[in-house]
Amino acid sequence: MVSNRKKNFIASILQSVENIGNRLPDPVTIFIVLCFTIVFLSAIASVMGVSVTHPATQETIEAISILTPDGIRRIVSKAVTNFVSFPPLGTVLVAVLGFGVAEYTGFIAAILRQGVLIAPAQFITPVIVFIGVMSNLAADAGFVILPPLAALVFLSFGKHPLAGLAAAFAGVAGGFSANLLVNALDPLLAGMTQSGAQLIDPSYTVDATANYYFMAVSALLITVLGWWVTESIIAPRLGSYQPSETVSFSREKLTAVEKRGLRWAGYSLAALTGLLMALVLPPQGILRQPETFTIIPSPFLSGIIFIITFVFLIMGIAYGLGAGTIKTDKDAIQGMTSAMSGMGYYIVLAFFMAQFVAYFSWSNLGIIVAISGAELLQKTGLTGIPLLLGLIFFTGFINLFIGSASGKWAIMAPVFVPMLMLLGYAPELTQLVYRIGDSSTNMITPLLPYFPIIVAYGQKYDKNLGLGTLIAIMLPYSLAFLLGWSILFILWLFLGLPWGPAVSTYL
Incomplete structure (x- = not known):
């Protein structure tokens, strides 16, 4: 158990982070300021001739000024395109449609009330975190679906809903690389690792299962760490929650209707499950990849958000018809409309965040920061465990500026994979080190595309929730994951265990 002195110290630090963060302007204002900042920084960097050499292509990447006639025309002409093509926007709004009907008809509340009667309260937190970790099998669906459900689950057990939101977000974001199964990220990263390794050994191949053993154990580690942080730090700090008139949860037993x-x-879930099995399980199933008939990747996985939305929609309607909360089609439409009306703030925030992400990409500043940092780490002369830990922490830092796991690795793999190969380390080890750092800071960077939706979800329970509050809530998870994962890595290294099937530490 954490001593009272340590608890007070941790609480003091987190309160300071929250106070500083909440003194900042509204997140919308912050991204507006960041947009202007990037425009002016791009002009300064361009005038100064800032450039780097891409480690994979040897192409010279120069800072591009947006504060030019062409840049201004691009800002004006691409504003709408930036917004509508912002990846999380469509994902979130589509998911809200089905979830909104399920919530409006009372289905969500009813199933949670039923769960309260049979589920042991002491295991709710680890179950939420574990489901969050495993949700990366469904790509980014976990970011959208799980946190609001977890908040309601915690509310149903008399716990603070923000603690449930945080536990789910920690599992989804912090455990994004971990899983008991091979997921879509594994072959994606393995391909980039293989390309980096072939700069040294043209015949080298990297399998999608390269880090499987370690990441399977990591899924359990993240679950335990997320459980401990939630119960020992976050829940006590948040205290009790007094439901408002608009946010409440009945503990009464279910009625007959x-x-x-x-x-x-x-019944509807059983029918939908049978339909999905018929479309996915046969060797040439319709929702498998048409050319290769694989499930990873496949239309099934790429369309998982729509599938989950459709399932919630049908189950919500079925419940409403059975319970009498839906009389006509207008009731179902009203459920969608009500849910969508609550997304106004998120839509406004997403517009300005989309512009910032676009400007950051146009200016090349993100790539320049990443490559410059990699070169700096390479020049430190570190070797062995200090070098590997340095790469973990460096990746975690770069993740605050570039959210895409594959985007960062495309830049870093051609630098660090060959560098560590020359020191005798296997490319698979370098990839694993990267994944630890990349996942550990996901939940504390506002540049994570799904960060705004977590803010929006949280404001349902605390209308004053700002970036500072959310970062202060998530910071203990980030530090615990970074430290705990690093310790597991060092122990694994000393024990000489394989990282995946037939994958060792050294070449």
């Missing part, structure tokens, strides 16, 4: 609604929802 509510139970009938759940049965009808269960």
Whole structure:
């Protein structure tokens, strides 16, 4: 257990982070300021001739000024395109449609109330974190679906909903690389690692299972760490929650009509599950990849957000018909409309965040920062464990500026994979080190595309929730994951265990 003195110290630090963060302007204002900042920084960097050499292509990448006639025309002409093509926007809004109907009809509340009667409260937190870790099997769906559900689950157990939101977000974001199964990220990173390794050995190959053993154990580690942080630090700091008139949860037993609604929802789920199995499980299933008939990747996985939305929509309607909360089609439409009306703030924030991300990309400043940092780490002369830990922490730092896991690795793999190969380390080890650092700081960077939606979800329970509050809530998870994962890595290294099937530490 954490001593009172340590608890007070941790609470003091987190309160300072929250106070500083909340003194900042509204997140929308912050991104507006950042947009102007990037425009002017791009002009300064361009005038100064700032440039780097891309380690993979040897191409010279120069800072590009946006404060030029062409740049200004691009800002004006691409504003709408930037917004509508912002990846999380469509994902979030589509998911809200199905979830909104399920919540409006009372299906979500009913199933959670039923769960309260049978589920042991002491294991709710690890279950939430573990589901978050495993959700990366469904790509980014976990960011959108799980946090609001977790908040409601915690509320149903008399816990603070923001603690549930945080636990889910920590599992999804912090455990993004970990899983008990091979997911879509594994072959994506392995391909880039192989390209980097072939700069030294043209015949070298890297399998998608390269880090499987370590990442499977990591899924359990992240679950335990997320459980401990939630119960020992976050929940005590948040204290008790007093539901408002707009946010409440009934603990009464289900009525006969509510139970009938759940049965009808269960029947619809069984039918939908059978339909999906028929479309996915056959060797030449319609939702498999048309050319290779694989499941990873496949239309099934790329369309998982729509599938989950459709499932929630049908189950919500089935429940509503059974429980009598839906009379006509207008009731279902009203459920979608009500849910969408609550997304106004997120849509405004997403517009300005999309512009900032676009400007950052146009200016090349993100790539320049990443490559310059990699070159600086390379010049330190570190070797052995200090070098490997340095790469973990460096990746975590760069992740604050570039959110895409594959985007960063495309830049870093051609630098660090060959460098560590020349020191005798296997490319698979370098990839694993990168994944630890990349995942550990996901939940504390506002540049994570899904960070704004977590803010929006949290404001349902605390209208004053700002960036500072959310970062202060998530910071203990980030530090715990970074430290705990690093310790597991060092122990694994000393024990000489394989990182994946037939994958060792050294070449």
